[in-house]
Structures are given as C-alpha cells and as structure tokens.
Amino acid sequence: MGSPSVTTDQQARPDGRGLRQSMSDLHTWVGLLLGWVLYAMFLTGTVSYFKDELSQWMRPELPALSGVPDQALVAQRVADELVALVPGSPQWSLRLPDARNNSVYAFWRTAGAAPGQRGFGEGNFDPATGRTVSSRATLGGDFFYRFHFQFHYMPVVWGRWIAGIAAMFMLVAIVSGVITHKKIFVDFFTFRWGKGQRSWLDAHNALSVFGLPFHAMITYTGLVTLMALYMPWGQQAGIKTAEDRRQLNAELSAFIQPGKPSGEKAPLASIEDMVRQAQERWGRDGVGRVTATHPGDAAARVAVARGDGGRVSMSPQYLEFEGTTGKLLAVHEGVGPAAETRGVLYALHLGRFSDSVTRWLYFLVSLAGTAMVGTGLVMWTVKRRQKLPDPARPHIGFHVVERLNIASIAGLSVAMAAFLWANRLLPETLADRANWEIHGFFIVWALTLLHGVLRPAKKAWVEQLWLAAALLALLPVLNAATTQRPLWRSLADGDWVFAGMDLMCWALAALHAVLAVRTLRHQPKTRPARKAVNKPAGAAVLREG
Amino acid sequence: MTSVAGRVRAAFDAWGGPLVSRIVAALFGGYALAALASVAVLALPMSKPQAVLTGEMASFVIYAAAVIWVFAVRSALRAWAGLLVVAAPLLLAAWSVW
Structure with a gap:
C-alpha cells in the first residue's frame, strides 16, 4: 500500500511507533479503502429517512394523503x-x-x-x-433504501456482504479516529477557515465530533440489522431443531x-x-x-x-x-431481553418511530455523517498533494483516488438528481419503466466517472457540482411542467410532501452551488509548505492555501 | 543476522511481512475471534435464542476491538499472541456447546 510518507515512517520506526501514529495510519487506510462505498451508503441512507415521502413524490398520480384511512x-x-x-x-x-x-x-x-x-x-x-x-411504474424511494445496503446489479447477498464489510471498516475508522484525536473535544472548537488542509481537517473533525454518537450508533446498528447474515455461527451451533428455529424466529x-x-x-x-x-x-x-x-x-x-x-x-x-x-x-x-435489545438497535437505525422533528434531526446528522466521509476522502488528496514531487504529474494512486472522489461525491449527487428527472421524464408506457429509472441513475453515474477522468480534476469537480446544482434547482420547474402539483398549488393545498420536496431541492441546489464556488476559488498549495510552517515567512505560504 | 532464520526474518521484514501479517490478523483473526465469541456465548446460562442474539450483537464490538488491538500493539507477533490468548478460553467454551 502506498504513499511514500507511510513507507518512510515504517522504515524509520519499524514497530515501536506511537499508538496515535498507528491509529492515525489505520484510520487513514480503513477510511480510504471503502470510503467511496461508505459515502454512497451514507448519502442514499440519509435520503432514505424520507423514503416514504420520496415514494409519494415519485407517484404524483396518487392523491395527497388526507389523514390515515381506516x-x-x-x-x-x-x-x-x-x-x-x-x-x-x-x-x-x-x-x-x-x-x-x-x-x-x-x-x-x-x-x-x-x-x-x-x-x-x-x-x-x-x-x-x-x-x-x-x-x-417506479421503485420510488425504495431504490435508494435498497441500494443503501444491497446495491444493485448483483445478487442481494453479495451486496449485503459488501455493505457489511464497509460498515465494519467504518466502525474501525470511527474508533481509531477517536483514539487519533485525543484532544477531540478541544479540536471541535478550533476552526481555521481558509487554511487549506487545516480547514479540511477541522471541518472533518467538527462534522465527526458533532455527530459522533450518531455515527457510531448508526454504523453499529447497521451491522445489527443484518447480523444473522454476517455472524451465522452461533445460530448454526445452537439452533438445531425446527422448534428452536421457530422460537428464534418468533423473537425477531x-x-x-x-x-x-x-x-x-x-x-x-x-x-x-x-x-x-x-x-x-x-x-x-x-x-x-x-x-x-x-x-x-x-x-x-x-x-x-x-x-x-x-x-x-x-x-x-x-x-x-x-x-x-x-x-x-x-x-x-x-x-426476551437480547431480542428486545436487538429490536431497539434495529429501530434506532431505521428511525421509523420518528415524528417529523426527530426525522429531520436524523436527516441532518446523517448528512453530517455523509460530509464526514466526504471530507475525509478529499483530505486524503489535499494532504498528499503538498508532498507530491511534481503536482502536475501525480502518481497513479493519487490519480485514482482523486478521480474516484469526483465521481463518488459530486457524481453521486448528479446521478441521484438524474434518477428523479428520469421519474418525471420517462414515458409511462415504456416497457420495464421502473428499471429504466434505475438504469438512468447508473448510466449518469458512469458518465460522471468518465467526465471526471477526462477533465482536469478541478474543472471536473466544479462542473459536476454546478450540474448537480442545476439539476436540483430545475427539478421543481420540471415537476410543475409535468404534474398537476406545482409548488404554488402544493403550498396552497398544504401538500407538504410536494412543497417540501421542491423547497428541499432548492436548499440542496444552493448547497451544491456554494460548494462549486468554493472549489472554484480554492487554490491548492503546490509547494511543500511543511518546512516553511515554523518560520515567519511561512505565514505567507499558509495564507495562499 | 547470518543464520538462515535471521535472513528469512530480514526478508520478511523488508517485504512488508509484519504489515501483511497484521492485516491478516485484523481481517481474518479478528473475524474468527468474533465468530468464536458468538458461539462461546451459548455456554452462558440463558435460553438459546437469547444467547444467539447476544453473541451476534457482541461480535461486532469484539471484531472492532480486535482490529484496534492488532494495530495498537508494538509488533505483529504480539498482535497474534493477544488474539490467541483471548481465543483460548473462548474455544473451550465454544467446544462445550458445539
């Protein structure tokens, strides 16, 4: 595994390295290896807290709910x-x-x-x-929900195993991350705006610490939801008769x-x-x-x-x-007590018990978790770019991470928005329509990867973020043009699912626009700044970043 | 380091052996330990379904702790030794119920 800095560290201090350094390396690599999978799981999982609302929005022909029928x-x-x-x-x-x-x-x-x-x-x-x-015909919000833990185009069990391995990596990343930052709560109150890598680090720390109990809970409880698949051994050893199986099943x-x-x-x-x-x-x-x-x-x-x-x-x-x-x-x-514990953990993960305030909290903290994974991934490249011998020609590992980051972060936003566009644009008579919405999502996602590989990295980031912002900002317009439930009517009718969706699209469009502008203005440090840090002259270098 | 063992050791270290060894210990050793614990729980005095579920829920915590241990200790050898020391009593307990 390879960045030069890691190898050098190990040669200098073969085994007796400090605990925090070991945990820091562990955190970096465990976070990176499946970071892209985790980011996609986090973001699709986050929107799944509103999967029922999303399903309603994607079936605009069905009348708005007016109270629960008997x-x-x-x-x-x-x-x-x-x-x-x-x-x-x-x-x-x-x-x-x-x-x-x-x-x-x-x-x-x-x-x-x-x-x-x-x-x-x-x-x-x-x-x-x-x-x-x-x-x-549409899978509605259930597509993101299912993708979140079993992906697509592969047997369900494979997808669930990949999700489980990613979640386990996440759990280790969280624990090692906490050990790395022994001053974790002090760090939370330190934010160095516009300081290049330090700002990324501070943003990553703030997002992580702010939601730490949630991130740890959601990762662990995610494993619990599918634990019988991941750890079947106790069941195989202890549950042998049909009656045992019936009893266990009744507990679950x-x-x-x-x-x-x-x-x-x-x-x-x-x-x-x-x-x-x-x-x-x-x-x-x-x-x-x-x-x-x-x-x-x-x-x-x-x-x-x-x-x-x-x-x-x-x-x-x-x-x-x-x-x-x-x-x-x-x-x-x-x-029984263990089964009830499992029931509570499961419920905490899905959050279905929530009233709307709790649901919004779930959504926002989970979004912070998504951003935690995203900033972590970006930080990997920001940290290493400074140390590259020739930043114009990075080594292959750097190149791969940089391009995958673009497609899996900015590209995923584009693809998810495209999925919603497909829901409004695909003709209702199209054969296999529900699946074509999904194919559309993956086709667009693949195109963002292609775009990310072909364009210079920074341009690719900015263009894809703008594209996501545009797709989201225009979605309410598309909705107004293609359904009987435009924003003015949904607001007048108190149809909060449709009005909320339109307003949320604009909020998310604004978020992507801000990210696009910030990325555009960002000047990566190209000189090795480390040596200069302790000298007065270094201040000038830092200010550039 | 002129002995054969010494040279093997030197080659092992040079080719990243300790790191690979730790990764294997973390990924597979950690999983094995967690799996073992999830079976060993069956030896506790509680009903089968409750024990099974307790073992499954505890296993991920044990797995995570094992991985942290493997990368926290000073050498790959210690990492393995620690896993084995914990595995021994669990193996006895698991043996009694399998």
Whole structure:
C-alpha cells in the first residue's frame, strides 16, 4: 500500500511507533479503502429517512394523503384483492397505510415456484379501491433504501456482504479516529477557515465530533440489522431443531411462517374484524402489517402486527388468528431481553418511530455523517498533494483516488438528481419503466466517472457540482411542467410532501452551488509548505492555501 | 543476522511481512475471534435464542476491538499472541456447546 510518507515512517520506526501514529495510519487506510462505498451508503441512507415521502413524490398520480384511512377497511380491501390476484399463494403480507404512506405495499410467495426460481412477487395497492395503484411504474424511494445496503446489479447477498464489510471498516475508522484525536473535544472548537488542509481537517473533525454518537450508533446498528447474515455461527451451533428455529424466529419477526396446508379449501374469515381487535389494543392507526399463511386453506393463519410508531423498538408484537374462524390464538407482546435489545438497535437505525422533528434531526446528522466521509476522502488528496514531487504529474494512486472522489461525491449527487428527472421524464408506457429509472441513475453515474477522468480534476469537480446544482434547482420547474402539483398549488393545498420536496431541492441546489464556488476559488498549495510552517515567512505560504 | 532464520526474518521484514501479517490478523483473526465469541456465548446460562442474539450483537464490538488491538500493539507477533490468548478460553467454551 502506498504513499511514500507511510513507507518512510515504517522504515524509520519499524514497530515501536506511537499508538496515535498507528491509529492515525489505520484510520487513514480503513477510511480510504471503502470510503467511496461508505459515502454512497451514507448519502442514499440519509435520503432514505424520507423514503416514504420520496415514494409519494415519485407517484404524483396518487392523491395527497388526507389523514390515515381506516386500517381495518383497507386491510380487508387489499386482502380481497390478493386472494383474487394470487390464489394458492402460501403466504402474503401487506403493509397498511399510515401518516406517511398513501399506498399499501404487499409481497407474496408464488405457489409452486421451482427451487432456484424467484418465488416472490410484490406490488403497491390503492387503499381506497384495493386495486393495484394506477401510477407510473417506479421503485420510488425504495431504490435508494435498497441500494443503501444491497446495491444493485448483483445478487442481494453479495451486496449485503459488501455493505457489511464497509460498515465494519467504518466502525474501525470511527474508533481509531477517536483514539487519533485525543484532544477531540478541544479540536471541535478550533476552526481555521481558509487554511487549506487545516480547514479540511477541522471541518472533518467538527462534522465527526458533532455527530459522533450518531455515527457510531448508526454504523453499529447497521451491522445489527443484518447480523444473522454476517455472524451465522452461533445460530448454526445452537439452533438445531425446527422448534428452536421457530422460537428464534418468533423473537425477531412478526412474519409467521407457513406450515403445512391441509389441502382442504376454506375461505378466510373477516380480516377487518381481526384488524379491529388490533386497533383496540394499539390505537386506530397503530397497526402495521397483516400476514396470512395458506389463505384459502383450512390451515390458514393470520398475524396482525403492530406498526413502527409509538415505540423505539422493532421487536415483534402481533396477534395471531386462526384464518378460517378469526379466533384469536395468541397475543405476542414481549420478547426476551437480547431480542428486545436487538429490536431497539434495529429501530434506532431505521428511525421509523420518528415524528417529523426527530426525522429531520436524523436527516441532518446523517448528512453530517455523509460530509464526514466526504471530507475525509478529499483530505486524503489535499494532504498528499503538498508532498507530491511534481503536482502536475501525480502518481497513479493519487490519480485514482482523486478521480474516484469526483465521481463518488459530486457524481453521486448528479446521478441521484438524474434518477428523479428520469421519474418525471420517462414515458409511462415504456416497457420495464421502473428499471429504466434505475438504469438512468447508473448510466449518469458512469458518465460522471468518465467526465471526471477526462477533465482536469478541478474543472471536473466544479462542473459536476454546478450540474448537480442545476439539476436540483430545475427539478421543481420540471415537476410543475409535468404534474398537476406545482409548488404554488402544493403550498396552497398544504401538500407538504410536494412543497417540501421542491423547497428541499432548492436548499440542496444552493448547497451544491456554494460548494462549486468554493472549489472554484480554492487554490491548492503546490509547494511543500511543511518546512516553511515554523518560520515567519511561512505565514505567507499558509495564507495562499 | 547470518543464520538462515535471521535472513528469512530480514526478508520478511523488508517485504512488508509484519504489515501483511497484521492485516491478516485484523481481517481474518479478528473475524474468527468474533465468530468464536458468538458461539462461546451459548455456554452462558440463558435460553438459546437469547444467547444467539447476544453473541451476534457482541461480535461486532469484539471484531472492532480486535482490529484496534492488532494495530495498537508494538509488533505483529504480539498482535497474534493477544488474539490467541483471548481465543483460548473462548474455544473451550465454544467446544462445550458445539
């Protein structure tokens, strides 16, 4: 691994180097190696705190939410539709609308799927009619959400492993970063504006320290969300019988697993009545999910699970009913201490319990986390540029990092904005439309990499930042031109999802414009400034930076 | 350093052996230790599902701590030795439940 400075350090002090120097090197390399992946995970994860709002914005044909519809009626409607749509499905599950959701998401196992075949289907349903939503085909905010932990164009499990490894690197980067900065809280109050590398360092420190508890929490809890995948060994050693598995599953999830069907046909009892019983327990809008196994069979079971609001835990709470009679079989309201801990950690990561103030806090601190990763990546090049023998011709490692930084930071903003443009511009009749929105995202992202490689680095930064600013600033205009819900109308109607989206686009456009201007004015130090620092004459050199 | 062992050692050091050794210790040794701990937890007096989940949650903290240890100590040899010292009792506990 290679910058010259690291090698020299090691030759001079082979093994007995100071703890802080070791931790500093560890922090630098662990942060850099998967830094680009982490940046993309952080930014797409950040916007996912508003994924339901984003999904609403991306389905402009659906009416704005005006209060939560009666969940019992909606559940019955969509359940009837599913019974007709996927007869013989061994299991389906639907998520009821809530204060942030104007459609019902459902997924189902397909009957008799051969091994290796994709045995699942999914769809969004209109709560008012129970029919498949009549809006443009789009994955909505779920694209960023899924990309955030499993990426795209690769098997889901691979993506999740990459995300897990990146998260583990992040955890080590956080711990080693804290050890490196023993004066971490003092550093927080030191900000040296316009001092080149020092300013980057101070910005990186401020962003990191400001959100440190959050960054540590979000990284660790991210690992916890998929821990059974990353650390399956305890489960393999300790969970051996079907009964063990059932017990473990009951601690984690309200999805009841399909047992054996009886083969005897029998219709489902009233789902509405079952959801009513759950509403009595958790409140009118407190129901989250309805799952049925072997609906239409005499052995059917229905689970009605509590929603995410009102408590900071994702541990399962649900009522289990006999499907054909509607008889309440069991009330699952508590899990063991470890499972409850896991439920709380999981909920802290997803933040679905949040009211809108908490949600905005989540968004802002998470954005600070994104900027922490971004400034860290940029700092790597800023630090090393000064030490380059010939800054006009950097070595290949420097070149690669510099260009990847451009595409993964500025380019990602461009690509994410382009995804939203594609949502408004692609014709509704286009075959495979939802996927083309996603292809559009990746095509644009690839183009930013190409642009970043072909143009001089600084020009590439500035041009891509301006492009992102322009795409974001014009998005409300595009929205006004292509939908019935322009800003003046959404403001007048109190349609805060659409108005908020338009205003947020302008805020983010302004942020990118500021970054573009600052980058344009930035004069990188090209002379080795280190020697000059302690001399009075060095002050002049520093002021240039 | 004229002995064969000495020359091997010198070559190992010159080609970045200690650093590679530490990276391997951190990546794989750290994971192995975390995995071992997540199994060893099963020996504690609690129900199987709770023990499994406790082990999974604790494993990432142990992994991170192991990586920090590996790069904090004075030599690659110490790094490995430390991992093994912790692994030994965990291995006994894991052995009893596997």
